[in-house]
Amino acid sequence: MLFNSTKRKNIIERVRIADSFFKRFRGLMLADRKKSNFALVFPLESESRMNASIHMMFMRFPIDVLWLDAHRKVVDKREALKPWALNASPKKPAKFIVELPEGKAEGTNVGDSLVW
Numbered sequence: 001m002l003f004n005s006t007k008r009k010n011i012i013e014r015v016r017i018a019d020s021f022f023k024r025f026r027g028l029m030l031a032d033r034k035k036s037n038f039a040l041v042f043p044l045e046s047e048s049r050m051n052a053s054i055h056m057m058f059m060r061f062p063i064d065v066l067w068l069d070a071h072r073k074v075v076d077k078r079e080a081l082k083p084w085a086l087n088a089s090p091k092k093p094a095k096f097i098v099e100l101p102e103g104k105a106e107g108t109n110v111g112d113s114l115v116w
């Protein structure tokens with residue numbers, strides 16, 4: 001479960017961790033929107049803006065994206081990121097990227113703490 005501990009609100013029930021090269025490489029590319037009702041968490045090796053950049057190539061649907069620091073506080077947020085966007089980078093360094101179905105990041109703000 002992905003939970004916003006600042007607002008004491010459940011964001012989404014299922015969480016998957018992209019903890020291998022293949023899982024990070026694939027992400028949600030070519031995924032089916034109906035089968036993607038989960039948060040996909042990308043743990044990064046270190047906090048960085050550049051390494052936390054994502055692309056939306058080969059995506060079939062928009063998603064919400066949260067970037068978190070090492071303390072799992074939201075440092076940036078992008079809602080309804082469109083398919084085929086070439087680059088989305090956080091405004092501050094991030095240690096985790098969380099990809100969510102469109103609309104699930106609503107009510108989550110920069111500074112909120114998340115747990116999974």
